[in-house]
Amino acid sequence: MPLEFHCLCKSYGTNKALQNFTISLDNGIYALLGPNGAGKSTLINILAGLLDATSGHITYGGEDTLKMGERFRSLIGFMPQYPGFYPDFTARQLMVYIARLKGLSQSDAKQKSAELLGEVNLSDCADKKIKSFSGGMKQRLGLAQALIGKPKILILDEPTAGLDPKERVRFRNLISRLSQQMTVIFCTHIVSDIETIASQVLLLKKGELIAQGSVGELTQALVGKVWELSLSDSETEQFLTNDPCSSLVNKGGKPCVRCVCKTKPHKSATPCEPCLEDVYMHTFGDENEIKI
Amino acid sequence: MFICTHSVMKMKLRYELFKLCKSKVLIALFTLCVSLYCILCVCAQPDLSEYTFDPKLYKMYAEKYSGKFTQQTLEEMNSELEQLTQQSQQPLENKAFTAEEYIKADNKRIAAQQKANALGAVIERYQQLKGGSRLVYDLEINAYHTGWLRKLGLLLCLALITVITLKITLDDHKCGMEQILFTTAAGKCKLLCAKLFIAALLAFITAVLFGCAELLLLSRWDLGDTSAPLQSFRGFETGVLTASMQTALYLSFVLKVLLFAAYSAALMLFSRLTRSDIAAVCITLVLASIVYYLLAAAMLIC
Numbered sequence: 180m181p182l183e184f185h186c187l188c189k190s191y192g193t194n195k196a197l198q199n200f201t202i203s204l205d206n207g208i209y210a211l212l213g214p215n216g217a218g219k220s221t222l223i224n225i226l227a228g229l230l231d232a233t234s235g236h237i238t239y240g241g242e243d244t245l246k247m248g249e250r251f252r253s254l255i256g257f258m259p260q261y262p263g264f265y266p267d268f269t270a271r272q273l274m275v276y277i278a279r280l281k282g283l284s285q286s287d288a289k290q291k292s293a294e295l296l297g298e299v300n301l302s303d304c305a306d307k308k309i310k311s312f313s314g315g316m317k318q319r320l321g322l323a324q325a326l327i328g329k330p331k332i333l334i335l336d337e338p339t340a341g342l343d344p345k346e347r348v349r350f351r352n353l354i355s356r357l358s359q360q361m362t363v364i365f366c367t368h369i370v371s372d373i374e375t376i377a378s379q380v381l382l383l384k385k386g387e388l389i390a391q392g393s394v395g396e397l398t399q400a401l402v403g404k405v406w407e408l409s410l411s412d413s414e415t416e417q418f419l420t421n422d423p424c425s426s427l428v429n430k431g432g433k434p435c436v437r438c439v440c441k442t443k444p445h446k447s448a449t450p451c452e453p454c455l456e457d458v459y460m461h462t463f464g465d466e467n468e469i470k471i
Numbered sequence: 472m473f474i475c476t477h478s479v480m481k482m483k484l485r486y487e488l489f490k491l492c493k494s495k496v497l498i499a500l501f502t503l504c505v506s507l508y509c510i511l512c513v514c515a516q517p518d519l520s521e522y523t524f525d526p527k528l529y530k531m532y533a534e535k536y537s538g539k540f541t542q543q544t545l546e547e548m549n550s551e552l553e554q555l556t557q558q559s560q561q562p563l564e565n566k567a568f569t570a571e572e573y574i575k576a577d578n579k580r581i582a583a584q585q586k587a588n589a590l591g592a593v594i595e596r597y598q599q600l601k602g603g604s605r606l607v608y609d610l611e612i613n614a615y616h617t618g619w620l621r622k623l624g625l626l627l628c629l630a631l632i633t634v635i636t637l638k639i640t641l642d643d644h645k646c647g648m649e650q651i652l653f654t655t656a657a658g659k660c661k662l663l664c665a666k667l668f669i670a671a672l673l674a675f676i677t678a679v680l681f682g683c684a685e686l687l688l689l690s691r692w693d694l695g696d697t698s699a700p701l702q703s704f705r706g707f708e709t710g711v712l713t714a715s716m717q718t719a720l721y722l723s724f725v726l727k728v729l730l731f732a733a734y735s736a737a738l739m740l741f742s743r744l745t746r747s748d749i750a751a752v753c754i755t756l757v758l759a760s761i762v763y764y765l766l767a768a769a770m771l772i773c
Contacts, residue, residue: 228659264646267490280652321651
């Protein structure tokens, strides 16, 4: 069933956090990408029901989610940006508690909790108090509790923050597997996560949806416009100062500048394949960015 | 999956109690306060320094002359008082006593003086009730002279209810669980209603515990004839409530418990609005003080 946003707006006084956000989402993985203050968390919190929109509405299967109320809440799984838990609860106790609040019976709650803790590699720590957990373990627990009840819409706010590379790969595999049966919306600053698993990327800037598409579609627009160039230290410094959308990368042990430009910016510049990070830097790097 | 309010209440109650029991500091504080108050209730002695008479003698004369005011009874009491006064003022210096006889006579004089003091207080009370209720032994003489202890109980109860309510209300917000809990099927409305119910219930239970301790305190002392009308007791002579003292004591117990539950609910409301422990406590205490003085003024008028 499609999840549709209709002209969603949210204002905090004179500050417009979200402006006329309109989109239709089906099953798949949707990544929200944007700088701080773009409106990603506001959008996610409105969808989760934690915030009220100033105007506009969200529908699921054609029905207003506010009117659906409990029925809609039973379809969502939410993982906040910094999940906090009761420190004196064990992981298992917390999972069972949340499962019960989601409407599962006691026996189902115990069974599902054990399964999900296994999925996120927390089975060994299931009976340890959460206050002894590391940040990464809490993130995994946050993901596990969001998956209770087989939600149709999974909302994840910075889900891989604090995870080591192995756990991030595990997370990506899990989400990819689940995305066939649900709509996954996650916001993150880790571009490599989006490149690996997102089917659609939504670029948000100052509350507006400025671009959407698959990673390939977004990077396609920059083909022939991404350059790498090797400069001296002083030239590099000057180049970076003049063009905030450029970045410094390490190529074979040598620093080199990577930038987006319609024309060849320097005689030593060589064209290269664009990536999502180039799209990000180009779109959000500077207010006077060159439009594609 | 539909989840009914009753199930949410049960689950939330179970888990809130579970969380509260996990808090060792809270358990220790609760146990300490209740135990301390119970011990003090058992050991406390009333402060009778303001009285010049022996309460036992007062009781004896109150029972002897109990009943509604009559002029004849008053004359009898005055006559006995005069006799006792004469006995207490009998000079001993001019009489030939042995040491032992002198001590006996002096003790008799002192006993007569004590009886006269007690009877004098009873006569004064009798005249106060003139045209009103009957004379009975007054619990004000004994039991209510542990006022400092009852005030301490009130403060301890209030403090415990404040701590428990704030723990229930703000704990989820402080540890970051609110975002997760409010997005479950149970939802914000049902969860907040459940919290309100639990806070009021725990306040009720705490108030009952302290109320029972206070009744234990009062029952240690001679309460007198509590089946007598309320108007027979000091301070209630012009009261409008048509009930015995016993009924009035139970009613005040129930009222106090309900007020504490209401205080807990108000505290929870303000703490949700302000998201701050200190602000919520300050606002609620101010309101509680206003209500207390309004109630006191209303009682004065009644």
